[in-house]
Amino acid sequence: MLQKFIVANWKMNKTIGEAVDFLSQFIPSVEGIKDREIGIAPTFLCIETVGKALKNTNIKLCAQNVFYENKGAYTGEVSPSMLKDAEVEYVIIGHSERRKYFHETDEIINKKIHASLKEKLKVIFCIGETLEERKLEKTKEILEIQIKGGLKNIEHVEALTIAYEPVWAIGTGVVATEEQIKEAHLFIREKLRDIYGEIANEIRILYGGSVSPENIKSIITLDNVDGVLVGGASLDPLSFAKIVKYDQK
Numbered sequence: 001m002l003q004k005f006i007v008a009n010w011k012m013n014k015t016i017g018e019a020v021d022f023l024s025q026f027i028p029s030v031e032g033i034k035d036r037e038i039g040i041a042p043t044f045l046c047i048e049t050v051g052k053a054l055k056n057t058n059i060k061l062c063a064q065n066v067f068y069e070n071k072g073a074y075t076g077e078v079s080p081s082m083l084k085d086a087e088v089e090y091v092i093i094g095h096s097e098r099r100k101y102f103h104e105t106d107e108i109i110n111k112k113i114h115a116s117l118k119e120k121l122k123v124i125f126c127i128g129e130t131l132e133e134r135k136l137e138k139t140k141e142i143l144e145i146q147i148k149g150g151l152k153n154i155e156h157v158e159a160l161t162i163a164y165e166p167v168w169a170i171g172t173g174v175v176a177t178e179e180q181i182k183e184a185h186l187f188i189r190e191k192l193r194d195i196y197g198e199i200a201n202e203i204r205i206l207y208g209g210s211v212s213p214e215n216i217k218s219i220i221t222l223d224n225v226d227g228v229l230v231g232g233a234s235l236d237p238l239s240f241a242k243i244v245k246y247d248q249k
């Protein structure tokens, strides 16, 4: 079985001070946990402070986004080599909010994945269908397009994590059913196997979308669910600690 991976995606939340407050409570509460991987993705502005606080802990520093060039005239962007320099280990790429509000296409996402892997960053590549696409029974078609587009000519399987996040389940409190999650994760696993062969069994596939302390256990124990990407419920240290320690009383 792959080691579970539980990642906090703070999105555009928390000032530096709030991030420090969170960590002062959260770090001690997960100390000593070694049988699963924990990640936190703060805003770029908090990356340095959070990175310092996470040094010598069991929590990995993650970023929420990256650009595909390493330097130059790209106002407002942050590059893979800058993230590497800041000791970021994982970068989230292709989140549905990036696709929706910043018009990221599969092609752009593919460029970002290439550029990040080149700098030896590990990638959490997000995919997922909208409610309309699900209603039209296009879920698998969409997932396949996103997988093929995003992973075009990508070879470093060992540095890849996939996050399946149905857009309609993100921040809505509506969680996908166990059947829906199992079906999507199995389909993703099969598509990855089509591309990479048996080594695809080593790629972790996370679920994201309204994960909470209440539903984590039933989700993370499903077949082909190797962890979770948590938005809203990761903002509170107690709530995120409960998610990380889903199998403890």
Ligand code: PGA
Binding pocket: 009, 165, 169, 170, 171, 172, 173, 208, 209, 210, 211, 229, 230, 231, 232, 233
């Ligand atoms: P949510 O967000 O947990 O608030 O639904 C998940 C995500 O977008 O990564």
